[in-house]
Amino acid sequence: MTSIAKPPVRHxxxxxxxxxxxxxxxxxxxxxxxxxxxxxxxxxxLVQTAWELELEPHRAAKMSGIGCSSxxxxxxxxxxxxxxxxxxxxxxxxxxASAANRNLTYIxxxxxxxxxxxxxGQLSHAIRRNVNMLYVIENNGVYGLTKGQFSASADxxxxxxxxxxxxxxxxxxxxxxxxxxxxFVARSFSGDKKQLVPILKAGMAHNGLAxxxxxxxxxxxxxxxGSTKSYAFTREHEVEAVHADFVPLQREITVPESDxxxxxxxxxxxxxxxxxxxxxxxxxxNRESAxxxxxxxxxxxxxxxxxxxxxxxxxxMHAMMRTVPTPLVDVPYEKLCxxxxxxxxxxxxxx
Amino acid sequence: xxxxxxxxxxxxxxxxxxxxxxxxxxxQAIFRMGIPVTGKNIFPSNIQGLPTWYEIRVSKDGYTARxxxxxxxxxxxxxxxxxxxxxxxxxxxxxxxxxxPLDPDLVREGITILGIPFGQLCVDAFEGDRDRTLLRNIAYxxxxxxxxxxxxxxxxxxxxxxxxxxPKLLESNHKAIRLGFDYAHTHYTCPLPFHLETMDATRDxxxxxxxxxxxxxxxxxxxxxxxxxxITPATALMEAFKAFCEKFRVDPETGLHNYAILQAEDEIxxxxxxxxxxxAGARAFTNTSGPGISLMQEFxxxxxxxxxxxxxxxxxxxxPATGMPTRTQQADLLSLAYASHGDTKxxxxxxxxxxxxxxxxxxxxxxxxxxxxPVFVASDLDIxxxxxxxxxxxxxxxxxxxxxxxxxxxxxxxxxRFSRYxxxxxxxxxxxxxxxxxxxxxxxxxxxxxxxxxxYTEDSDAYQEVVDRxxxxxxxxxxxxxxxxxxxxxxxxxxxxxxxxCDAAVREAADILxxxxxxxxxxxxxxxxxxxxxxxxxxxHERMFVIEQNRDAQLKSLLTIELGVAPASLTSILDYGGMxxxxxVVVGAVTAHPARVTA
Numbered sequence: 018m019t020s021i022a023k024p025p026v027r028h029x030x031x032x033x034x035x036x037x038x039x040x041x042x043x044x045x046x047x048x049x050x051x052x053x054x055x056x057x058x059x060x061x062x063l064v065q066t067a068w069e070l071e072l073e074p075h076r077a078a079k080m081s082g083i084g085c086s087s088x089x090x091x092x093x094x095x096x097x098x099x100x101x102x103x104x105x106x107x108x109x110x111x112x113x114a115s116a117a118n119r120n121l122t123y124i125x126x127x128x129x130x131x132x133x134x135x136x137x138g139q140l141s142h143a144i145r146r147n148v149n150m151l152y153v154i155e156n157n158g159v160y161g162l163t164k165g166q167f168s169a170s171a172d173x174x175x176x177x178x179x180x181x182x183x184x185x186x187x188x189x190x191x192x193x194x195x196x197x198x199x200x201f202v203a204r205s206f207s208g209d210k211k212q213l214v215p216i217l218k219a220g221m222a223h224n225g226l227a228x229x230x231x232x233x234x235x236x237x238x239x240x241x242x243g244s245t246k247s248y249a250f251t252r253e254h255e256v257e258a259v260h261a262d263f264v265p266l267q268r269e270i271t272v273p274e275s276d277x278x279x280x281x282x283x284x285x286x287x288x289x290x291x292x293x294x295x296x297x298x299x300x301x302x303n304r305e306s307a308x309x310x311x312x313x314x315x316x317x318x319x320x321x322x323x324x325x326x327x328x329x330x331x332x333x334m335h336a337m338m339r340t341v342p343t344p345l346v347d348v349p350y351e352k353l354c355x356x357x358x359x360x361x362x363x364x365x366x367x368x
Numbered sequence: 369x370x371x372x373x374x375x376x377x378x379x380x381x382x383x384x385x386x387x388x389x390x391x392x393x394x395x396q397a398i399f400r401m402g403i404p405v406t407g408k409n410i411f412p413s414n415i416q417g418l419p420t421w422y423e424i425r426v427s428k429d430g431y432t433a434r435x436x437x438x439x440x441x442x443x444x445x446x447x448x449x450x451x452x453x454x455x456x457x458x459x460x461x462x463x464x465x466x467x468x469p470l471d472p473d474l475v476r477e478g479i480t481i482l483g484i485p486f487g488q489l490c491v492d493a494f495e496g497d498r499d500r501t502l503l504r505n506i507a508y509x510x511x512x513x514x515x516x517x518x519x520x521x522x523x524x525x526x527x528x529x530x531x532x533x534x535p536k537l538l539e540s541n542h543k544a545i546r547l548g549f550d551y552a553h554t555h556y557t558c559p560l561p562f563h564l565e566t567m568d569a570t571r572d573x574x575x576x577x578x579x580x581x582x583x584x585x586x587x588x589x590x591x592x593x594x595x596x597x598x599i600t601p602a603t604a605l606m607e608a609f610k611a612f613c614e615k616f617r618v619d620p621e622t623g624l625h626n627y628a629i630l631q632a633e634d635e636i637x638x639x640x641x642x643x644x645x646x647x648a649g650a651r652a653f654t655n656t657s658g659p660g661i662s663l664m665q666e667f668x669x670x671x672x673x674x675x676x677x678x679x680x681x682x683x684x685x686x687x688p689a690t691g692m693p694t695r696t697q698q699a700d701l702l703s704l705a706y707a708s709h710g711d712t713k714x715x716x717x718x719x720x721x722x723x724x725x726x727x728x729x730x731x732x733x734x735x736x737x738x739x740x741x742p743v744f745v746a747s748d749l750d751i752x753x754x755x756x757x758x759x760x761x762x763x764x765x766x767x768x769x770x771x772x773x774x775x776x777x778x779x780x781x782x783x784x785r786f787s788r789y790x791x792x793x794x795x796x797x798x799x800x801x802x803x804x805x806x807x808x809x810x811x812x813x814x815x816x817x818x819x820x821x822x823x824y825t826e827d828s829d830a831y832q833e834v835v836d837r838x839x840x841x842x843x844x845x846x847x848x849x850x851x852x853x854x855x856x857x858x859x860x861x862x863x864x865x866x867x868x869x870c871d872a873a874v875r876e877a878a879d880i881l882x883x884x885x886x887x888x889x890x891x892x893x894x895x896x897x898x899x900x901x902x903x904x905x906x907x908x909h910e911r912m913f914v915i916e917q918n919r920d921a922q923l924k925s926l927l928t929i930e931l932g933v934a935p936a937s938l939t940s941i942l943d944y945g946g947m948x949x950x951x952x953v954v955v956g957a958v959t960a961h962p963a964r965v966t967a
Contacts, residue, residue: 098803113644367574
């Protein structure tokens with residue numbers, strides 16, 4: 018079983034958000050992943066994010082492909098719509114859904130196998146299309162459901178549980194996304210909720226595809242010594258370039274004037290993200306320097322995390338397609354069918 | 369066999385030299401003379417430099433199948449001279465470009481050879497290589513107008529329509545057409561014994577290709593999302609849809625689009641986009657051909673198993689593999705009917721011509737939403753890319769899309785619990801909700817095993833309950849799919865069974881056979897699953913021929929698998945060389961069969 022309903026326990030004292038919903042209201046079925054799985058922490062961060070953002074659950078759609086990560090869409094936001102599709106193809110299904118109904122919040126959950134091997138093409142083209150969605154890659158460097166094969170994100174020299182060493186160069190989704198013109202690129206760690214939640218919030222508010230690569234250790238098959246995606250390795254080698262604080266539109270923005278290191282980026286819906294670079298020269302609005310920084314970290318065997326790049330001025334899929342603001346599913350048929358008179362007239366062209 | 373308004377001619381040229389517009393001009397002029405006409409473009413999978421032919425058949429009786437014999441061949445491509453001259457019927461004519469000496473390949477006893485120096489005429493009259501090459505085509509059109517008796521006033525008017533806004537082009541085209549026309553008149557007796565005389569038989573008709581017709585159907589059905597990957601011979605379908613949308617679906621005030629066309633990275637993504645959009649509630653479609661259908665298999669199974677509407681236009685071409693992309697076939701029948709792994713069965717529509725393609729395009733969206741399942745429109749290259757003379761398309765403004773069982777927020781208030789795959793009505797169709805709806809409407813689509821509540825399951829009974837419902841749904845669909853078109857003739861003891869674009873040739877064959885004393889009934893199957901009429905027809909004819917355009921008798925297989933018909937009662941007539949079917953193939957096979965005549 019991959020989903021077990023949670024018992025309906027009430028916590029009278031639990032806090033409610035602006036919609037009168039508690040954190041529990043944003044939870045889903047019981048996770049069936051291994052105890053300690055990084056993915057469960059990402060799920061918890063998503064629950065926190067949705068609750069804090071006060072999302073209307075039924076206005077969100079959880080999209081996924083196949084794999085441990087893709088299963089997690091059942092474990093949060095049970096009142097939301099969900100689509101667990103086929104392996105590596107979540108991006109195209111989300112593209113279609115978004116084309117049809119642009120007014121839903123699309124939360125795509127994928128993994129390194131789903132997005133970097135079988136679905137690399139779909140990920141790349143969803144980035145190019147700039148589908149308005151949060152795209153989370155729960156990256157553990159390993160195929161968990163099939164018990165421990167290397168994935169395309171495994172680093173050279175990283176060893177499998179059986180002791181085999183990976184010889185092939187890894188695909189880094191962050192570098193890939195930066196190269197392909199992604200307008201929101203971040204990396205985080207499942208064990209760092211403080212960093213992850215604001216990034217997820219900003220990603221959901223972003224107008225376009227927000228790629229969030231989350232190092233999410235696999236306790237069963239890739240958490241040993243020799244792994245570069247383990248809890249220990251990630252904790253030791255994580256370098257946060259820029260810390261994001263998400264400020265929803267409703268709240269008053271108070272930027273400490275003295276803090277020159279804080280950049281404020283206004284999102285599409287008016288909310289703001291306050292980016293505090295830990296290195297004083299880091300510029301998260303500069304694609305080239307973001308790329309260079311990630312490469313530099315790699316060469317030092319460090320993992321660059323944080324909201325690495327954001328460009329809120331890019332066109333999303335609908336802007337590129339020049340679609341009407343009304344979701345296409347809500348355009349009345351009368352507006353879509355040219356009618357008999359038009360067809361009769363058109364027939365003259367074929368004579 | 370040939371005579372007034374009853375003959376065929378063929379033009380052999382090199383592709384990429386501009387002959388298509390001249391050929392289209394000829395066909396349209398004949399059509400405007402009120403004479404039934406058909407054109408078949410036999411073109412290479414190439415942009416420039418390979419042989420291409422255009423066959424035009426005129427038939428006062430309205431036959432539109434590809435002609436078996438050609439009365440006049442215009443041979444303008446030296447690389448195919450030998451082949452082209454061989455296709456002229458005995459007693460027929462050959463027209464060649466006499467700028468160059470008569471090629472020995474073109475010499476043949478028993479035919480009349482006409483030479484007109486098209487090349488030289490154009491070199492003398494026009495400047496520049498480009499003009500000289502392009503206008504050579506218009507010059508041969510002019511000569512054909514003289515030889516065949518095409519109304520030059522109509523031709524002139526058409527040139528004016530086409531080039532009215534470009535005076536220089538208009539002048540050179542007029543000049544070229546006269547060059548060819550006058551030369552033929554001066555040097556040969558015009559018109560030839562077989563030629564054209566004005567009729568009034570095309571007033572209610574149009575010339576249209578099936579890709580355009582499908583695109584119009586999608587437009588009128590209210591499709592808003594089109595996703596595709598370019599592939600011959602399906603490309604023009606989405607291009608036509610785009611052009612129609614630009615004309616009819618752009619908000620006049622804002623310039624914004626009431627449609628979304630996504631050119632995907634491959635056919636897999638195109639299928640995913642269509643399924644995502646269908647899930648979200650849009651009428652969505654893709655256009656593809658055999659290789660694309662192969663790539664889409666996994667997604668097709670997902671949509672089948674999760675009850676998501678999706679429309680696939682398969683413009684079939686010659687397979688397997690890359691095959692012959694510019695030749696026609698009906699060889700995807702089995703791969704459409706049973707597309708994807710596991711137990712799957714799909715609704716398939718088989719239009720016979722562009723007129724029916726338009727109607728079936730609309731029907732496909734209704735069926736897809738009503739039955740919440742993939743629907744395929746099995747067109748082919750011949751239907752899709754050739755201009756057919758068909759009745760004008762008609763539209764009934766009272767039409768409203770059949771959106772099927774969709775529960776909105778209000779309807780959800782009436783139900784105790786929403787169970788996505790619960791068969792409340794016993795027809796196999798469970799009500800769905802669209803993402804975005806609140807209340808109890810949210811559910812989780814999963815391609816993995818699920819029960820009637822859409823919850824994950826590995827339980828045998830819960831799993832079987834869902835797939836058995838899909839079987840019921842399919843059986844229910846069989847009762848509402850388009851019925852076969854059946855021709856019954858008194859005294860018939862033979863049944864001809866056919867499908868799709870074979871229709872024109874089979875009907876013509878039935879007439880030829882009757883003239884020979886062989887009376888046949890004809891059933892053209894229009895949809896899968898087969899309805900009761902198909903079963904009845906097969907049950908009431910002892911000897912039947914199944915005529916289809918593939919090697920492996922795929923329609924016959926479907927009939928035997930689905931209806932339990934004894935294979936021995938069905939004799940296959942298979943034509944799979946990639947050309948549109950001719951009546952003579954059918955006549956020949958029926959008359960040659962030892963068991964054909966019982967009367």
